[in-house]
Amino acid sequence: MLQQLQWDASYHVGLAEIDDDHLRLVGLLNGLIAGLNEQASVERIAGLLNELVNYTAWHFRHEERLMQSYRYPEFIAHKRQHTQLIEEATSCQSRWQSEGLPVVQTVVELLKGWLLNHVLIVDKMLAEYLAERI
Numbered sequence: 161m162l163q164q165l166q167w168d169a170s171y172h173v174g175l176a177e178i179d180d181d182h183l184r185l186v187g188l189l190n191g192l193i194a195g196l197n198e199q200a201s202v203e204r205i206a207g208l209l210n211e212l213v214n215y216t217a218w219h220f221r222h223e224e225r226l227m228q229s230y231r232y233p234e235f236i237a238h239k240r241q242h243t244q245l246i247e248e249a250t251s252c253q254s255r256w257q258s259e260g261l262p263v264v265q266t267v268v269e270l271l272k273g274w275l276l277n278h279v280l281i282v283d284k285m286l287a288e289y290l291a292e293r294i
């Protein structure tokens with residue numbers, strides 16, 4: 161059984177539009193974890209995974225638009241982290257149909273760890289910068 165992600169106030173970055181995205185992201189990730197734990201159909205898992213990857217890409221573009229609009233000095237380094245994660249997630253996405261569920265479990269563990277780390281460090285730094293300017 162995969163553990164769902166426990167989201168609490170310590171993960172809030174303090175900027176509502178980013179916190180709202182993160183909450184939705186965690187909801188989608190937990191939905192996928194629930195689907196895996198319930199051994200949902202292949203079609204259902206594929207749908208949940210697709211939705212999660214698409215939303216993650218959308219959220220990254222959202223942060224990147226904010227960084228550009230407000231001339232965030234750490235834009236390149238922050239964006240690089242986003243790009244790496246999307247590349248890993250999409251490669252897992254294309255492999256899982258042939259290699260099966262362990263690949264999805266890997267991507268879930270990757271996203272869980274990555275998300276917490278990224279939100280706690282780089283997204284918080286960004287939110288602090290934006291909070292003084294928005």
Ligand SMILES: [Fe+2]
Pocket residue numbers: 223238242278282283
């Ligand atoms: Fe970010």
Ligand SMILES: [Fe+2]
Pocket residue numbers: 178182219223279283
């Ligand atoms: Fe984020």
